[in-house]
Amino acid sequence: MMNTEDLAGLLETLCPMFLLVDDTGHIKQAGPTLQKLRPNAPLVGQSFLDVFELIRPRTVTTVPALMSMAGAKLNLKFHDEPRTALKGLVAPLPNGGGAVINLSFGISILDAVRDYALTSADFSGTDLAIELLYLVEAKSAAMEASRSLNLRLQGAMLAAEEQAYTDTLTGLKNRRAMDYMLAHLVSTNSAFALMHLDLDFFKSVNDRLGHAAGDYVLQQAAHIMVEETRSDDTVARVGGDEFVIIFKGMTREETLTAIADRLIARLNEPMTFQRQSCRISASIGTALSIHFDVPNAAGILHAADLALYQAKRDGRSCHCLYSTLSSAQP
Amino acid sequence: MHGLINRAIQSFVCATYGQSCWLRVTEAAGLGFVEFEAMLVYDNDMSTRILHALSADLNRPQAEILEDVGTYLVSHPNTEGLRRLLRFGGVTYVEFLHSLDDLADRVRLAVSDLTLPTLELRELSSTEYQLCCFPGLPGYSSVMVGVLRAMADDYGALVMLSHDGQQGNAEVISVTLVESAFAAGRHFDLGARSG
Numbered sequence: 366m367m368n369t370e371d372l373a374g375l376l377e378t379l380c381p382m383f384l385l386v387d388d389t390g391h392i393k394q395a396g397p398t399l400q401k402l403r404p405n406a407p408l409v410g411q412s413f414l415d416v417f418e419l420i421r422p423r424t425v426t427t428v429p430a431l432m433s434m435a436g437a438k439l440n441l442k443f444h445d446e447p448r449t450a451l452k453g454l455v456a457p458l459p460n461g462g463g464a465v466i467n468l469s470f471g472i473s474i475l476d477a478v479r480d481y482a483l484t485s486a487d488f489s490g491t492d493l494a495i496e497l498l499y500l501v502e503a504k505s506a507a508m509e510a511s512r513s514l515n516l517r518l519q520g521a522m523l524a525a526e527e528q529a530y531t532d533t534l535t536g537l538k539n540r541r542a543m544d545y546m547l548a549h550l551v552s553t554n555s556a557f558a559l560m561h562l563d564l565d566f567f568k569s570v571n572d573r574l575g576h577a578a579g580d581y582v583l584q585q586a587a588h589i590m591v592e593e594t595r596s597d598d599t600v601a602r603v604g605g606d607e608f609v610i611i612f613k614g615m616t617r618e619e620t621l622t623a624i625a626d627r628l629i630a631r632l633n634e635p636m637t638f639q640r641q642s643c644r645i646s647a648s649i650g651t652a653l654s655i656h657f658d659v660p661n662a663a664g665i666l667h668a669a670d671l672a673l674y675q676a677k678r679d680g681r682s683c684h685c686l687y688s689t690l691s692s693a694q695p
Numbered sequence: 696m697h698g699l700i701n702r703a704i705q706s707f708v709c710a711t712y713g714q715s716c717w718l719r720v721t722e723a724a725g726l727g728f729v730e731f732e733a734m735l736v737y738d739n740d741m742s743t744r745i746l747h748a749l750s751a752d753l754n755r756p757q758a759e760i761l762e763d764v765g766t767y768l769v770s771h772p773n774t775e776g777l778r779r780l781l782r783f784g785g786v787t788y789v790e791f792l793h794s795l796d797d798l799a800d801r802v803r804l805a806v807s808d809l810t811l812p813t814l815e816l817r818e819l820s821s822t823e824y825q826l827c828c829f830p831g832l833p834g835y836s837s838v839m840v841g842v843l844r845a846m847a848d849d850y851g852a853l854v855m856l857s858h859d860g861q862q863g864n865a866e867v868i869s870v871t872l873v874e875s876a877f878a879a880g881r882h883f884d885l886g887a888r889s890g
Contacts, residue, residue, distance in 0.1 A: 479886030485786045498885060499783035503805030506776045510699075510733040517732075 369393065372465075380467045381489055386413050387463040390428035398487040399468060402449065402477075413466065417441045417451070432457050432464055441468075447480050449473055470494070475501060532602040534580060535587035543601035543609050547662045550613065550654070558615040558653045560625065561669040562590070564606040564632070565646040565681040574641055581638045582645055589631045593624060609669075616655050618686055625649045625684035633682060648676040652687040696742040697809045700832075701731035704745060706774070707767045716752065723748035736808065746834070758837040765841020769849060780805075781846060782883045788852035788875060792816050792824055792843075811835070815865070822872040827865035836866040843870060851880025 367375075369385065373394040376383040385394035395408040408416060419425045421440040432455070439453040450473040457464040470477045474494055477483060488494045530542035538546070550557045564586060571579035583606065590600045590608060599611040615621060632647040650672025654660040657668075668687040676685035708717045721729045724744035731737065750757045769778050780801075784794030794801075799811045812831035818824055826843070828836040840856055847854040853874040859867035 475886075477886075482884070482886065484885055495783060495885075499780060499801065500804060502776070502783075503780055503801070506780075507734075507806050514732050514734045 376465065376467075379489060381487065382468045384408070384413065384466045384468065385463065386466060388428075388432075388461050390414055390431060392416070393463070398483070401483070401487060402443075402481050416444060417453075418444050420450070431455060435464075449477055449480065474498070535584055535602050537587050537591070537608070538599055538601040540601065540603045543599060543603055543611070544662070546599045546601075546611055547666070550611070551660055551662050551665075554660075556614055556616050556654050558612040558621055558651060559665050559669045560610040560612070560621070560649055560651045561666070561673045562608040562610065562628065562647055562649045563673055563677070564608075565648055565677075567606040567645055570643045570645060574638065574643060578638045578641065578643055582636055582643050585636050586632060586645070586647075590628065593628050593631065609666075616653060618651075618653065618688065621651050621653075622684060622686070625651060629682050629684060646682045648673060648681055649684045650674070650676050650687065651684065656688050696737050696739045697806075698731050698733045698735040698737060699806065699809055701737055701742055701745070702733040703768060703774075704742070704749075704764060705731050707764045708749065710771060710773055711763070711767065712753070720745060720748045720752055723752065743833075757834060761834045761837035762841040762844075765838040765843075766845040767841070768838075769842055769845035778849065779883070781842070782849070788847055788850040788854070789821075789872070791846060791850065792826070792870065795826060814839070824870040824872070825859065826868045826870060827862065828868065829865050836868060840868055843868065848878075849881050851876060851878040853877035 373385055376385070376394075377396060381396040381398035383394075383396040384392050384399065387393050390413045392408050392411055392413060400408055403416075413431065414426065414428065419431075419439060419441050422434075422437075425431050425434060425439075434455050435457050436454070439455065441451050441453055442448045443451075450471065451468045452471040453466055453468045455464050455466050469492075474497060478494075478498065485495055530538055530545070532539040547559070564582075567579065567582065570582055583602070586608075587600070587602065590610060594600055594610060594612070597613055599609075599613075601609045601611075603609050612621070612624075629647050629649065632645060636643045636645075650669045652665050652668035652672060654665060657664060671690060671692065672685040672687040675690060676683040679685065705717060708720065718729060724741070724747070726741060726745070746757050746760070749760060753760065768774050769781065781791070784798075784801075785791040793816055795814045795816055798814055802809055802811050810831070812835050813829040815827045815829070816824055817827065826839065828839055836858070840858065843854070843856055852872060855871040855873060857869050859869045861867070
């Protein structure tokens with residue numbers, strides 16, 4: 366059997382964070398890296414349990430209990446600051462001659478290299494500590510690069526959404542597209558008609574049968590509006606259950622009334638969603654650009670709004686032309 | 696070509712010759728954009744066109760420019776993180792040279808889709824080494840000459856480097872270690888993580 370001196374020399378090479386304790390739990394030898402953690406307090410001569418607190422298993426508070434932990438994984442901490450967390454393994458020496466306790470940093474290594482200014486030379490050649498530190502740095506750098514890419518992509522996505530002209534639920538144009546179209550028609554002095562359509566009883570479908578049914582109804586309504594208009598008319602969903610249809614070049618009130626009546630008639634037909642019948646209707650107000658001396662977007666939208674309110678007052682499922690209102694421009 | 700490689704060239708050009716030079720080069724190369732993303736992958740052809748345009752703009756051979764890229768990657772504060780990662784390779788310059796055998800694997804651990812050519816160090820004597828750069832990335836051996844030179848400064852070693860031509864399909868760089876502790880070198884603190 367080798368003597369303590371030889372054993373300590375061997376351990377120093379293999380595991381620079383070892384402790385050799387005697388049968389009373391006093392430290393007889395300490396590895397150089399472990400001693401480097403407490404430069405002003407020689408570990409040799411101190412009692413193991415005075416230097417370290419066992420975190421797990423907590424029940425180990427006596428030397429015999431410690432000695433009985435052979436082969437089990439220990440979690441411990443220094444009693445004093447910095448309270449670096451360590452992992453440990455106890456290997457009792459034969460014939461009650463004390464034990465070798467090997468310690469390592471585990472996950473606390475990132476803080477430990479900084480707190481104690483450790484270098485490659487403080488770790489044994491087979492220790493994966495340096496590789497771990499390398500990996501943490503390399504992965505952090507790669508993660509940072511990915512994160513900054515994600516941020517830029519997110520910014521681009523938001524910008525794209527903002528620039529989109531489509532209502533994603535119905536596939537119709539959205540409010541932005543409608544505003545754009547309206548401004549374009551006004552600025553080119555084109556004749557057009559604008560219909561403001563509001564679904565009646567939509568809220569009750571939503572409340573009674575849920576959002577899925579509500580979404581289905583909006584999609585069906587959108588489908589009907591597209592079918593009943595020409596391909597170069599603009600059909601836009603501008604609010605929850607509000608739609609605007611712009612008819613380019615349209616100046617005939619009779620045609621508009623006919624279209625509005627057809628829309629109302631078709632929207633009045635019951636729709637079936639998952640064997641549930643959904644009944645809605647529509648009120649429509651219409652304004653024509655030719656009824657304005659100097660058409661402007663806000664003015665025409667407002668006129669169609671006023672007509673829509675009148676249609677609602679007339680009882681639902683009605684169409685009202687702005688030109689028939691007493692408040693209309695001459 | 697991986698965005699990290701393109702980004703390295705972009706960073707080098709901007710830091711060394713200025714943003715205006717980079718804009719001229721991307722224009723001449725017909726890139727259609729001016730910023731490479733580090734974590735995206737681009738057509739190899741783009742990198743080829745960039746290097747071609749850069750060489751014409753600076754009126755310098757590509758190999759010479761790529762050597763400077765290698766030096767830049769190790770010595771410029773912009774890329775301090777990379778220097779640190781290379782320093783993890785070893786405590787001395789010779790240990791660092793030996794760690795180059797694992798460089799491609801180390802890189803793959805960090806960025807799984809970045810594939811660098813295999814490197815192989817041959818030790819002819821304790822002061823004479825040959826580094827074989829296997830194919831896969833045109834111009835890689837030129838970049839490595841720059842890296843080896845700058846890392847020697849970093850470790851404080853005095854070395855002589857030269858291209859030794861082709862051996863089989865590998866390009867060979869010969870490294871002669873004149874003095875392993877010529878100067879103090881730069882400090883490397885394990886715990887001081889860069890940016």
